[in-house]
Amino acid sequence: MAQNKVTTLQAINTALHEAMAQDDSILVFGEDVADPEEGGVNGATRGLSTEFGESRVRSTPISEQAIIGAAIGSAMAGMRPVAEIMLMNFSTVAMDMIVNHAAKLRYMSGGQTAVPLTIRVTTGAGFGTAGQHSDYLEAWFAHTAGLKVVTGSTPAETAGLLKACIFDDDPCIFIENLPAYWQKGEAPEPGQTIPLGKARIAREGSDVTVVTYGPQVAVAEAAAEQLAEEKITVEVVDLRTIQPWDRDTVLNAVAKTGRAVVSHEAVRAFGVGAEISSVIHEELFDQLRAPVQRVGAPSTAVPYSKALESAFVPDADKVVAAIRKTLK
Amino acid sequence: MAQNKVTTLQAINTALHEAMAQDDSILVFGEDVADPEEGGVNGATRGLSTEFGESRVRSTPISEQAIIGAAIGSAMAGMRPVAEIMLMNFSTVAMDMIVNHAAKLRYMSGGQTAVPLTIRVTTGAGFGTAGQHSDYLEAWFAHTAGLKVVTGSTPAETAGLLKACIFDDDPCIFIENLPAYWQKGEAPEPGQTIPLGKARIAREGSDVTVVTYGPQVAVAEAAAEQLAEEKITVEVVDLRTIQPWDRDTVLNAVAKTGRAVVSHEAVRAFGVGAEISSVIHEELFDQLRAPVQRVGAPSTAVPYSKALESAFVPDADKVVAAIRKTLK
Amino acid sequence: MNQASSTPDKAVLIDMYRKMTLAKQNDEQARKVIMSGKLPMIYYSPRGQEVIPAAVSVNLGAEDYICTIYRGIHDMLAKGVPLDSLWAELAGRATGTCKGKGGPMHITHPESGCMVTTGIVGSSMPIANGLALASQVRGEKRVTVAYFGDAASNIGAFHESLNMASVWKLPVVFVCQNNRYGEHTRFEKATAVERIADRGAAYNMPGIHVDGNDPLAMYAAAKEAVERARAGEGPTLIEAMTFRFYGHVFGDADGYMDKAEKEAAMAADPVPRYRQWLIDEGYASDDELTTMEDETGKRIRAAIDGALEAPWPDESELYTDVYVNDFSAA
Amino acid sequence: MNQASSTPDKAVLIDMYRKMTLAKQNDEQARKVIMSGKLPMIYYSPRGQEVIPAAVSVNLGAEDYICTIYRGIHDMLAKGVPLDSLWAELAGRATGTCKGKGGPMHITHPESGCMVTTGIVGSSMPIANGLALASQVRGEKRVTVAYFGDAASNIGAFHESLNMASVWKLPVVFVCQNNRYGEHTRFEKATAVERIADRGAAYNMPGIHVDGNDPLAMYAAAKEAVERARAGEGPTLIEAMTFRFYGHVFGDADGYMDKAEKEAAMAADPVPRYRQWLIDEGYASDDELTTMEDETGKRIRAAIDGALEAPWPDESELYTDVYVNDFSAA
């Protein structure tokens, strides 16, 4: 099946091509996204402007507020814009547009206007881009009512979820992990979309449940492999949609094992894991055999030096240690 | 003691006067803050420019990025700027400056530069200012390594904490509650500062511990009063510093009662309460007699209509209900 | 009155007055009902600025879009937002444009083209670009107007929006209502340039500086800009000079204002001035205009009365309209 | 070479060349060490832009501040950031300027006045204002320079910063290094105005459009701006035309570039051109300059060698410098 392997980047590119071919109202814009600019610095949007024209696929000025504003307005007027904010840190420049407008216009208008936009953002420590290029802000977006926050863990998952976001009628923050761009996996089925709000059991197990998302799914799987040698079986839940998240799947999976670890690359304190952990404790207090453990980055900026950066991102050892804590 | 009562606004104003008189390096700027502009729309900075001059106290253009940039740069050069962002929602416009720069410059420079600035922000539902003027973003700031996040619950607390922020060597987000501006309390002791990172036991009790901050402290106290009639005694912990928060005081207070409620006005999901609740569960799992309950706003924007806005903000009844849940 | 060569025909001149008197009387009634305590709200009065949206709106159709700001009730009325649901929204009632969820700073009424009312300074512009972008991509002839204040021209969103609109030749008109203050701060104290219109040059965009209290001049400026946008020739920046009579927020102590300037501006109230001109030039009789005014006043009073009797939203409304399909937001 | 009336004296001319050759050779070594695999890093080469910071920096003292960007290694070197700790930082070592925590995009070295290096487009400007504000309030004569790119002139922070600097007459010089591309996007495709310098008018600020590859013209522009700032007469916007030889990030496929334009720019490499001029005009001999170059090359190689042998930061460093007093960040 080697010929069926694709990178995440290819999967994203294919998903965008498919979506644009399917629906004329889809627009793509962001810095360098058109083909004269090489379809983005990583090539995620390569080929789109050649196929669909530079009216629908536009390279923008470096103006993140205007980019998201253009997305909001066109979405309200019935288009389905896919705006790219190159790196998640740069979304801070457009935070007003995202949070005070995109997220709220449906609510503030009493349902008269919808904002079906997708904001693609990339992030992820690992390439030495340091403090201003590697932040994880999903907890912010999840805390913001009205946004949907989505991320994939494999090329096929990424493609299916991205298309679901594009065709969803709400503003979606779609998070792409930069180091994962060049990782390979099974190619997505053509035409496939993955429903939002539904988690996936990435691996079955009966001793401990790890709830996670994005690149940490593979880390959790690696941790599970490690523990399988000791006959400890680990269930891995891939959230896919971080908000609104799939409480039923998570709670069922944890109820089954009575033990849980929540893990993400983002800073642990006040992170997404805190919400998941709290709800698990609230709902399954009597069934839990140990307190839920959280794995995440320390409360620091992402450091540059390889020596420090690699200690910043939680690895399988940290997940294994957290799992062991629940087994004590 | 009636003559010793002051409003929160007066306490803030006095604190700013005291601080500026004490230290020449303190600057104040923000929209309308100088006296020709009436010392702010609410008068929080009234009198400062008259006393200390319009070089140190400046009304700015409506340019939140430039305001925070000016604060960051001057702080790096040895000043202690107090920048006002009129409402917390507007901080989204300056989020890059706050998060990518103010919060990180000490870390990214390896400790060579410090950013001793204070950002005063106001917020709070209750006045019908709706979706774009009443948000609570403390969870975002708490998730951002390098920032200190502080808020007071009475006029005297507010004054003491504000001064601590101003004289602290790190960037502090100081949150003021708009409806509380005109509430009265004991006047602060002249010269008093309240150390950052230390919570306060606002009320002693032995059955349940409520952990909260800002205007919810009074709400928790009201809930405690209500339950006192039933001989249920409630301990109320006022966090004061939301990040880095005082784990010792909180954990001791909860260990004492074995029951806890965490409460805030901000949206409950992915809010500050999730972190506090998670840590309590993690650290006191065996001592807890019931799962920690969280009280907070629903995952919506703040609605305009009085009929909806009053249901948005958690009141004493909601805190009482949460307390009762822990007693079941 | 600057009798431009392009004086519009009578129907348009009367229509402009209709819009102005609607906005003026609506404001008078709003201040009255607030003072009476019957309808408490934070109110940003646009009294004094009526000419601008009246002159802009007679150049627009129902299909054209506007994005306006907290001080935009005159813009909304000129564009055709209906009084009943507007007032019900101001009163926070279930029958309001936004079911009471938006309130005065967030009136939305897509049917009349009022797409966004925003409380964040500067934010009408980037969203207006997006509406215009949709029209451009679809090849529609629709025009979008972004209203904003003078002080908003100092915020980043202004810059990004005008640059993008110009680069993409978007069918948008940026209308800056320069009332000489941003909150309590005088224009000169916050703005490095003398004329905001001159900032157009920084975007290779025509910048028109116009007396926004002069209906004919304002009409001509708006017409030129709307036609340019509609013809696909790109955006225009209009700086319309005006004045707000009732401070930043209705009820503020206006100690920060120049008293003489304010008195002079109020004495030169553009609405009665235009009324007199219409009569003097024979476009209408005093009686005709009085009848129009009376009828307008009645409609506004009826809308207010209706709003005050309308039902409050049910508490369940707190949790709806967060997403298209309601997940539990509680 | 545009022999301006204000040709500086020989020492300054030589000093400019010293800074240029330092930046040029440093870049050459950087690309070499990256290609060798010995020091992998994401590198934004400023090759081709050396004249600008050289000409600016000879007008500055050590006490003056600069804020620069990810493509600012030439700015840092010209301002005096020492090679050893700079290279140790690039290598992520404990002896780096920032103990390895900042890396190439975040070099800070207050001793030489390099206060901020930022990776967020546009953000050097608001912070530069703040540094300048501190100097103004204290009555110091210090000047702050904010470096940024052409594409950064389209982001909101540019607008807010220039307006505020002008309103407050801050002692700051905004130096736009216009290398005609922002990442892969050509200047014209993203920028509505032909000359960024013309945007100065939008802030009532002098805007100087200058050939940033012409040392004498660049020197004159910088001198004028720095003197204005130092005299308390306010900010200046300089648009210095230049070109980057090695694309956005070193190693990018430069298919988006105009080949002929690039070849012409490289053929007109300003550093050897200036070298020849110095010799032709009798300011220096070939030998003298060769000696200087050799010595510079040696210093750079020594710094790189030292960096590669320097210790890595201890893992405990991950958790320090978050706050002044270290709370546990783990």
Ligand SMILES: Cc1ncc(C[n+]2csc(CCOP(=O)(O)OP(=O)(O)O)c2C)c(N)n1
């Ligand atoms: C980003 C942001 N900053 C600050 C405010 C607070 N604020 C509301 S209105 C206003 C003044 C705006 O002045 P101008 O743009 O001239 O419009 P006007 O109110 O005069 O019509 C300010 C500062 C805001 N709403 N948004």
Ligand SMILES: Cc1ncc(C[n+]2csc(CCOP(=O)(O)OP(=O)(O)O)c2C)c(N)n1
């Ligand atoms: C706010 C923000 N948006 C996008 C980026 C990604 N980015 C990095 S450099 C760059 C191009 C900047 O071009 P220019 O300002 O001309 O400077 P140059 O790189 O040419 O020196 C972009 C878009 C960023 N770093 N920050």
Ligand SMILES: [Mg+2]
């Ligand atoms: Mg104004």
Ligand SMILES: [Mg+2]
């Ligand atoms: Mg450039």
